Amino acid sequence: MELQTEANPEKETSRLEAFSDGVFAIAITLLILELKVPALIATDINSPALGKALLQQWPSYFSLVTSFFTILVMWVHHHEIFSHVRKADAWVHFANGCLLLVVTFVPYPTSVLAAYLETPAAKAAAIFFSGTFILIAICFNLVLRAAFRKKTLLPSTPESVVERSCRNYLYGPLFYSFALLGAFIDVRLCLGICTALWIYWAATAMQNTQI
Amino acid sequence: MELQTEANPEKETSRLEAFSDGVFAIAITLLILELKVPALIATDINSPALGKALLQQWPSYFSLVTSFFTILVMWVHHHEIFSHVRKADAWVHFANGCLLLVVTFVPYPTSVLAAYLETPAAKAAAIFFSGTFILIAICFNLVLRAAFRKKTLLPSTPESVVERSCRNYLYGPLFYSFALLGAFIDVRLCLGICTALWIYWAATAMQNTQI
Amino acid sequence: MELQTEANPEKETSRLEAFSDGVFAIAITLLILELKVPALIATDINSPALGKALLQQWPSYFSLVTSFFTILVMWVHHHEIFSHVRKADAWVHFANGCLLLVVTFVPYPTSVLAAYLETPAAKAAAIFFSGTFILIAICFNLVLRAAFRKKTLLPSTPESVVERSCRNYLYGPLFYSFALLGAFIDVRLCLGICTALWIYWAATAMQNTQI
């Protein structure tokens, strides 16, 4: 019976976690499909031209790296949350479903940003990009609130973890809103905040879990 | 021996379940590839134009969300079914193979619907879309009938679960047929039924499993 | 010590199997990307035209279904083989790597066949398609020979399984060679044999494993 009590919690969310892991892993890898082989002009196919064309794709590389690490850090946080969850009930499943929907969506604003970062439409692209992350941050709060109820939480989870997580995750939508608003001043401000944020979440994840 | 009896059933379908999970997770994530970065006219590249172009893609967003949640709810039901299965024999494998085929197919009618929802060809697209879901619902019935035989069922499964499931799943093809027929009256009726249905299946899944 | 002996064999190939499962699941799902939304002529966008265009894609549907079930049956056979393997050594890894390479390749000849099935170039497409399956069948023989050596086999595997498998798998390259040669007579003969073969392998898999 002791064994069962210990084995069950893990088992009950392992299905959900494995499926979520799959979606995270695929979404993070699909980002690469956004990169298109540069088409050189037929009269000017040579190594310097190709090298230049590859370098000119820096908006794609930047978007790719930002989205890659943002999703990766999300995945670490997702696991952090579920390491404290005993079982997933209807609300956890629904909140997690919304989160996964927005995660699979990330490659699209990433492509839009890459395509328009160096055009006069950069502002709209940056708003779309940071707006997606606001949505993800809101979904993370939903998942956390659903997962960290007495009914679904592991009894062993210290109260301090619950409190700190619930407080910390509130900063997510707030900070990404700053990024979105920053786009109205300067697109670089918006993207700078987005970059600063995944570095900040990475640090938070490491502090929380001592992984 | 007690332990073995308990451990074996899980093991015998874990291969099938893990593979199916992978296919579900990939199909749900590939939906995003349908979204194409809007190409603005060279003389009109600015933020309002891009914003407008992104908003005009609402048929894509709608199709994506509908297919995403439909597949997600299917995945929950798939696991619900296999949580009662002791071992998968030839018929279960074959029925499950047919189901996976139609699940991997979903991104295609989703793209077709997104491309033609605002054109005079919307009716055909909606028929194709809802028709795919009829096929999936039929395959789910096949899987259920194959999996819920005495030979393959866990002995611990209560008779009431078998009866209720076999009855409930019959509504699937029926309801999606209504959606398909609705397309002949109004495309919005068809898509409204499709949306209502994934919400309904979600509620069913939650009631069935108390997950 | 008893426990270790029992637990180890499973563990030692689980890495290889999980990775292979992932590749199989992704390859089978990527098949759908071959289907492109039909582009209707701007002056003729209506439901009958779209319906007709969707029906005219039957070569794509046929290629998709054939490749889907062929890969699915391969996956069942792959698991069948590895259920008898105690540990994977260098040769097993190398043979399995070659097999996975050809499995990930399948979506390409599938696309080529779909694109050219109704053109005068159908013969070349069918040869390319069935040729890929010859390669897969050869790789399966390599994997089987590598995996079914005394060194790597589970001691509990009956000699009869080894003998029957080694004999049965030899038919693979032979039968797909018939399919390829059939393409020189009639493309339909080639594709008919390919279809007959996945049905035949499905039956073999079921007989072998009583899954």
Add this chain to the structure above:
Amino acid sequence: MELQTEANPEKETSRLEAFSDGVFAIAITLLILELKVPALIATDINSPALGKALLQQWPSYFSLVTSFFTILVMWVHHHEIFSHVRKADAWVHFANGCLLLVVTFVPYPTSVLAAYLETPAAKAAAIFFSGTFILIAICFNLVLRAAFRKKTLLPSTPESVVERSCRNYLYGPLFYSFALLGAFIDVRLCLGICTALWIYWAATAMQNTQI
């Protein structure tokens, strides 16, 4: 307690390994998307023309095979490393994240190489291709250094394994630098070294692990 000590280490990195496996498996399978069905001229659609067009894609096949086996061998090494790791701390996670980023990137230089291998821009493409592998080799060194610290290593790992690995992995960036420099002499030299290297790493992996 004995059991816990033995069970825990494996558990603590299993999340990281499963996620990494997923990314490797998807990246290796996405390589196929680079292959595009050859578009024949409408007046010249016949089997010899299609056959010729398929053969003319040899740069794509070559790039695909090189990248496939390079990623596959990386995956074997990745597992080799983590089989000695007790737990993943912040540095291991960060180094592994960088590695996964470059692994998901591989399909892009592969496509670029395939597109330009037979053009005067081949040199730039080969530099881009081998340059990516230098980055991967550097990331592998980071992962190894992070994972093979006293704090994260399994106590049972022999000192000789640590020493040999740390020494062997240093050759990675060096050898791929030779490949990159080779591109300035002849593109074939660069690609020959890349091919020789995955064969060499395969041999190393086999010797290291006796897998």
